[in-house]
Amino acid sequence: EVQLVESGGGLIQPGGSLRLSCAASGFTVSDHAMNWVRQAPGKGLEWVSGVSGSGGHTYYADSVKGRFTISRDSSKDTVYLQMNSLRAEDTAIYYCAKDAFMYPAFCDFWGQGTLVTVSS
Amino acid sequence: EIVLTQSPATLSVSPGDRATLSCRASQAVNGNLAWYQQKPGQAPRLLIYGTSTRATGIPARFSGSGSGTEYTLTISSLQSEDSAVYYCQQYNNWPPWTFGQGTKVEIK
Numbered sequence: 001e002v003q004l005v006e007s008g009g010g011l012i013q014p015g016g017s018l019r020l021s022c023a024a025s026g027f028t029v030s031d032h033a034m035n036w037v038r039q040a041p042g043k044g045l046e047w048v049s050g051v052s053g054s055g056g057h058t059y060y061a062d063s064v065k066g067r068f069t070i071s072r073d074s075s076k077d078t079v080y081l082q083m084n085s086l087r088a089e090d091t092a093i094y095y096c097a098k099d100a101f102m103y104p105a106f107c108d109f110w111g112q113g114t115l116v117t118v119s120s
Numbered sequence: 121e122i123v124l125t126q127s128p129a130t131l132s133v134s135p136g137d138r139a140t141l142s143c144r145a146s147q148a149v150n151g152n153l154a155w156y157q158q159k160p161g162q163a164p165r166l167l168i169y170g171t172s173t174r175a176t177g178i179p180a181r182f183s184g185s186g187s188g189t190e191y192t193l194t195i196s197s198l199q200s201e202d203s204a205v206y207y208c209q210q211y212n213n214w215p216p217w218t219f220g221q222g223t224k225v226e227i228k
Contacts, residue, residue, distance in 0.1 A: 044222045045164065045207055045209075110164050
């Protein structure tokens with residue numbers, strides 16, 4: 001059974017940093033790209049970042065480029081999203097999502113999400 | 121960046137009736153389009169990929185069609201459990217992978 005469990009969310013002041021984790025199980029993690037998609041309160045879905053199955057290629061939305069870093073630890077089957085210089089507009093539920101392919105395309109399984117609130 | 125525009129914003133449909141949701145892309149996405157369903161308080165769930173292929177476990181009443189810049193999700197006979205927000209997503213030109221703004225389906 002595929003499982004994705006996100007953690008690391010919380011309340012953080014503007015300018016602060018957080019690291020989100022996504023622990024994966026039930027599939028061969030290195031065979032799939034992994035994505036982070038966020039949803040601001042009451043809003044739609046926004047793709048944030050993706051990493052290829054090998055971990056060798058990373059991709060970012062313009063809104064987070066230079067502030068967020070995606071990585072994966074294959075030994076732990078875990079994907080991370082390091083978020084720096086956080087802004088109020090980064091407030092959202094952050095979903096970790098398994099991609100159907102080695103490179104980001106579409107997400108065939110989603111975690112339950114972790115809430116990040118950026119506020120003073 | 122490809123912009124996806126979904127219509128209508130809200131669709132109110134009686135149980136058993138057909139629901140037709142539209143997704144228009146700002147440029148051709150060559151069939152590389154997926155649909156997701158999101159119920160309140162839940163994560164999104166993949167319904168359709170490659171324009172018309174149902175994901176595992178998705179009922180046959182959900183179908184997708186389209187080409188070029190125009191795509192449609194049809195729910196042939198709406199059930200009460202289909203009340204949700206539906207999003208389209210393109211994966212033809214990336215990054216970024218983009219989503220439409222969503223269509224909310226309500227049960228009359």
